Amino acid sequence: LADLPLKKWKKTFFDGIARLGDSSPEEHQYILSPLSATAKLMLNNKPGQNMDIPRVLLDFVLHQIGLHLSRRQFLQIIHLVGSFDLMAVNVRYLKYKAPNRPKGKANVKLWWKYAYNAILNEDVRRRLRMWSWEHIRKHRANSKRYRELYVKNILDQKPNKSELEKLEDALDVFNITFARSLAEADAMKYKQEQKEIKAKQGFFSRWFGSTSTGKVEVAGASVEMSDEEKRKLYEAIGYSEDAKIANFPESYVEIKMLFKLECLFLSIDQDNGSPLVNANLDGANVDIFMRPSAKGVSVRASSSVFRAYGLQVDNVVPVLVKPQLADRSQSILTVEFDVNPLNQLKKVDQKLKVDLQPSEIVVDMPTVNSLVSFFQLPTDVQLQELSSVANKQLKSLTEASRALLQHSIGTRTLFDLNIDVKSPCIVLPENGRLTDSASVIVVDLGRFTMRSELQEEIVPEEASDEEIKEHAYDKFLLEMTNFSACLAPTKSAWEKVRQEKSSPLHVVRPFGFELTLRKSIFPTDTRLPSVKISGNLPLVEVALSDQKLKDIIKIGTSLPLPQIDAAPKQEKSSTQRGPLPEIPSLNTLAAASAPSESTDVEVEKEPLKNVTQFVGDFVIHKIAAVMSKGNADGTEAPVCDFSLQTVQAAVTVKTWDMVVDATVGPLALRDCATDGDPLELLRCPPDAQLLTLNFVKADPRSPEFTTVHKSVLHKLTAGLSSLDVTVEEHSLHRLIDFFVNILPEQSEKIAEEVAKEAAVESEKAIEGVSFHARAVPSTETQFALEAALGKFGVVVMSGEKNLGELHVEGR
Numbered sequence: 147l148a149d150l151p152l153k154k155w156k157k158t159f160f161d162g163i164a165r166l167g168d169s170s171p172e173e174h175q176y177i178l179s180p181l182s183a184t185a186k187l188m189l190n191n192k193p194g195q196n197m198d199i200p201r202v203l204l205d206f207v208l209h210q211i212g213l214h215l216s217r218r219q220f221l222q223i224i225h226l227v228g229s230f231d232l233m234a235v236n237v238r239y240l241k242y243k244a245p246n247r248p249k250g251k252a253n254v255k256l257w258w259k260y261a262y263n264a265i266l267n268e269d270v271r272r273r274l275r276m277w278s279w280e281h282i283r284k285h286r287a288n289s290k291r292y293r294e295l296y297v298k299n300i301l302d303q304k305p306n307k308s309e310l311e312k313l314e315d316a317l318d319v320f321n322i323t324f325a326r327s328l329a330e331a332d333a334m335k336y337k338q339e340q341k342e343i344k345a346k347q348g349f350f351s352r353w354f355g356s357t358s359t360g361k362v363e364v365a366g367a368s369v370e371m372s373d374e375e376k377r378k379l380y381e382a383i384g385y386s387e388d389a390k391i392a393n394f395p396e397s398y399v400e401i402k403m404l405f406k407l408e409c410l411f412l413s414i415d416q417d418n419g420s421p422l423v424n425a426n427l428d429g430a431n432v433d434i435f436m437r438p439s440a441k442g443v444s445v446r447a448s449s450s451v452f453r454a455y456g457l458q459v460d461n462v463v464p465v466l467v468k469p470q471l472a473d474r475s476q477s478i479l480t481v482e483f484d485v486n487p488l489n490q491l492k493k494v495d496q497k498l499k500v501d502l503q504p505s506e507i508v509v510d511m512p513t514v515n516s517l518v519s520f521f522q523l524p525t526d527v528q529l530q531e532l533s534s535v536a537n538k539q540l541k542s543l544t545e546a547s548r549a550l551l552q553h554s555i556g557t558r559t560l561f562d563l564n565i566d567v568k569s570p571c572i573v574l575p576e577n578g579r580l581t582d583s584a585s586v587i588v589v590d591l592g593r594f595t596m597r598s599e600l601q602e603e604i605v606p607e608e609a610s611d612e613e614i615k616e617h618a619y620d621k622f623l624l625e626m627t628n629f630s631a632c633l634a635p636t637k638s639a640w641e642k643v644r645q646e647k648s649s650p651l652h653v654v655r656p657f658g659f660e661l662t663l664r665k666s667i668f669p670t671d672t673r674l675p676s677v678k679i680s681g682n683l684p685l686v687e688v689a690l691s692d693q694k695l696k697d698i699i700k701i702g703t704s705l706p707l708p709q710i711d712a713a714p715k716q717e718k719s720s721t722q723r724g725p726l727p728e729i730p731s732l733n734t735l736a737a738a739s740a741p742s743e744s745t746d747v748e749v750e751k752e753p754l755k756n757v758t759q760f761v762g763d764f765v766i767h768k769i770a771a772v773m774s775k776g777n778a779d780g781t782e783a784p785v786c787d788f789s790l791q792t793v794q795a796a797v798t799v800k801t802w803d804m805v806v807d808a809t810v811g812p813l814a815l816r817d818c819a820t821d822g823d824p825l826e827l828l829r830c831p832p833d834a835q836l837l838t839l840n841f842v843k844a845d846p847r848s849p850e851f852t853t854v855h856k857s858v859l860h861k862l863t864a865g866l867s868s869l870d871v872t873v874e875e876h877s878l879h880r881l882i883d884f885f886v887n888i889l890p891e892q893s894e895k896i897a898e899e900v901a902k903e904a905a906v907e908s909e910k911a912i913e914g915v916s917f918h919a920r921a922v923p924s925t926e927t928q929f930a931l932e933a934a935l936g937k938f939g940v941v942v943m944s945g946e947k948n949l950g951e952l953h954v955e956g957r
Contacts, residue, residue, distance in 0.1 A: 179212030200402040239264040296329035396440035403434040425454040442486040448477040456513035464510045497562040504568035511578025518708035563598040592628035619664040627658035659683040681764040691774040760799040784818040802848035810837040817877040838865040858927045868937040875944040
C-alpha cells in the first residue's frame with residue numbers, strides 16, 4: 147500500500163474485505179480472521195404478565211474467532227509501536243522543525259538549529275518566564291476561563307469547543323484535572339439549585355398547568371391525529387394511555403442477553419508457515435441478566451474445553467495443556483459475578499465466584515525454545531517507556547479523621563469473593579520431550595482457594611477507635627492445600643500415586659499453607675498500613691535419596707536451554723533526557739503560588755512522613771528433611787535427617803526504610819546410619835531461639851537517615867543463642883562419601899559450566915561497574931554488622947571415644 151496513491155487506498159481496502167460466502171483474499175495474512183455471527187432479538191411488549199419471560203431477550207452466537215501471529219507480523223507490530231513512541235516524543239518539538247528538510251550533510255546546519263531552538267524554548271526560556279507576573283496572570287485567567295467553559299460542557303450548554311481546545315493546549319495535565327474537578331463541583335451545585343427551584347414551582351404548576359392537546363410530535367413538527375389513528379399507533383407499539391408503570395419484583399429479570407462463542411482458535415506460526423503453538427477454546431458462554439428493579443446485574447461465564455499443542459517434531463505433536471475432568475460435560479472454567487445479589491445470608495453489594503478445574507501442563511523444551519526465539523526483540527528497536535508518564539496518578543497522603551473513616555466504613559462496597567482453583571500439575575520430562583519411557587519431575591500445585599471474610603456490621607458513630615481501624619480493612623483468606631512434588635521413572639507411574647499422601651516417588655510430600663490478606667479501604671491514610679499479610683505454614687517434609695538426587699540432576703542437565711542472542715549494549719548519552727518527573731500531588735500544587743507550564747510538570751518533593759505501606763508476618767512451624775541411600779533390592783535406608791522448628795519473619799516496609807525481624811527455632815541434625823540410636827550431630831535447647839536476625843535498609847534521602855539510622859544504608863544484627871556440634875569420625879566420613887558419590891559423572895561437567903558462567907558474569911560486572919556503581923559519600927556506611935554469641939560447643943569423637951571439646955560463651 148505504501149507505493150499506491152492516496153486515492154486508491156480506499157478501493158484497495160474495500161476490495162480486500164472478506165464477505166460471507168466468498169473465499170478470503172489469498173494474499174492477506176490475517177491476525178484476526180474474518181468473523182461471522184448470528185443474532186436473535188425478542189421484545190416483550192407486555193412485560194410482567196409472565197415473570198419467566200424478560201422484556202428484552204438477545205441471543206448472539208459468534209461462530210469462530212481466529213487469531214494468528216507470525217514472526218514477520220510480530221516484528222512489524224514491534225516496529226509500529228516503536229514508531230508511535232518516537233512520534234510521542236517528537237510531537238513536543240515539531241513546531242521547531244524546518245519543513246521538507248531531509249537528513250544529510252547539506253542540511254546539518256538546519257538540524258542543529260532545530261535542536262537548539264527545541265532545547266532553548268522548551269527548557270531554558272520556559273523556566274525563565276514561568277515566574278514572571280505576566281505569565282502568572284495569564285495562567286490564572288486561562289484556568290478560570292477553562293473552568294467556566296467546562297461547567298457549560300457538563301450542563302450541555304454548548305460551550306465554544308475551539309476555545310476549550312485552545313485552553314487545553316495551553317494548560318498542563320494537572321491544571322486541566324484540577325480545573326475539571328472544580329467545574330464538576332460547580333455543576334453539581336448548579337443542578338441542586340435548579341432542582342430546588344423546580345420543586346418550588348411545582349405547587350403552582352398543578353393549578354395553572356395545561357393538559358395534553360392530543361398532538362404528537364413527529365420529526366420536530368406538531369401533527370394532529372384522530373382517535374382512530376392514535377388507537378392504531380398505540381396498538382402497534384403496545385402502548386396504553388391507561389396503563390400504569392409496573393413495579394416489577396426485585397427477582398424479575400427484565401433484560402437477558404446470551405452470548406455464545408463456538409470456537410476460539412489461537413495460532414503462533416513459524417517463518418515457514420508451520421504452526422508453533424495452537425490453542426483451542428470450545429464452547430464459551432457469557433450470559434447477562436439485568437434486574438433494574440433491584441439495580442442488579444448477574445453475569446455467568448463458562449468454557450468447556452481448552453487445549454494447547456506445541457511444535458511438531460518427528461511427526462509427533464505434543465499436548466502442552468489439557469484439562470483433567472471427571473465428566474466431559476463439566477466446564478473447565480465457571481465465573482459468576484453479581485451486583486446486588488439476591489438470597490444472601492449477609493447483604494453484599496457485589497459477589498464474584500470463580501471455579502477452575504484441574505489441568506495438566508507439559509513443559510516441552512523445543513516449543514519453549516522456539517517461543518523464546520519467536521518473541522525475541524530485534525536489536526534495532528528500542529521501546530521507550532513513555533506510557534508510564536501518561537498513567538501517572540495524582541496522589542496525596544493525608545491523615546484521615548475519625549469522621550472520614552466512619553464515612554468510608556459506612557459507604558464502602560461490600561464484596562463477597564469466592565475463588566476455587568484446582569491448580570494444574572506441571573510435568574517436566576527428561577530431555578525436554580515427553581515420551582512413554584522418559585523420567586519426569588511433576589509439581590502438583592494442589593488446590594488454591596480465596597474467599598472474603600465479611601465482618602459484622604457496626605455503628606461507626608458508636609464504635610471505638612480500635613473497632614473502626616479493624617473495620618477499615620477488607621479481609622481475604624487464601625489457602626493452598628496438597629502442594630507436592632514427585633520424581634517418577636515414567637508419567638504413568640506418577641499417575642498411580644498422585645492421590646497418595648506419601649509414596650516412594652514423593653520428593654516433597656503434600657502440604658498446605660494459609661495467608662490472610664487485609665487491604666485498607668482508605669489507602670491514603672498515613673496511620674493505617676495499606677496492606678497487611680499474615681501467613682502460616684504448618685509443615686514441610688522433604689524426602690531425598692542418592693538416586694533421586696542423581697535423577698533430578700540428570701533431568702536438569704538434559705534440558706536444552708534456549709539460545710538468546712545478546713543485544714549490543716548502547717551507552718546512554720550524557721545529553722539524553724531522563725524520565726519525565728511525576729505529577730505533583732493535589733494538595734501540594736493547589737497551595738503553590740505559581741503554576742507550571744503546559745509543556746512540563748514540576749517535580750514534587752517527597753513526603754517527609756515515614757508512612758507504613760506494608761506489614762507482613764509469616765510463620766513456618768516445622769521443616770523436616772530425610773536423606774536416604776538406595777539398596778540393591780530397591781529399598782532405601784535413611785542416612786540422616788534434619789528438622790527445624792518455628793521459623794518466623796516480620797516485614798515492615800515504610801516510605802524511607804524496610805525492617806525485617808526473623809527468628810529461627812531449635813534445629814537438629816542426626817546420623818541415622820549408626821548401629822544403635824541415631825547420633826545427634828547438631829542440637830540446641832528445645833525451648834530456645836537458635837538465631838535472631840534484624841535487618842534494616844534505609845534510604846539516604848530519609849530525614850531520619852543521620853539521626854535514627856546513623857548514616858547506615860544496610861544494617862544486620864544477628865544473635866546466636868546456643869548450638870552444640872558433634873563431629874564423629876565415622877559419621878563424617880559417611881556423610882562426605884554420600885554427597886560426593888552422588889555426582890561422579892556430572893560433577894566435572896557442572897564445575898566447568900559454573901566456571902564459564904562465573905567468568906562471563908565477572909566480565910560483565912567489570913564492564914558495567916563504571917556505569918552502575920553509585921558513589922557512596924564518605925559520611926555514609928554501606929553495610930554494618932552486629933553479632934552476639936551466646937553459647938557454642940564442638941565435641942570431636944571417634945566411636946564412643948571423646949577426642950576433644952571446645953566451648954565458647956559470649957557475655
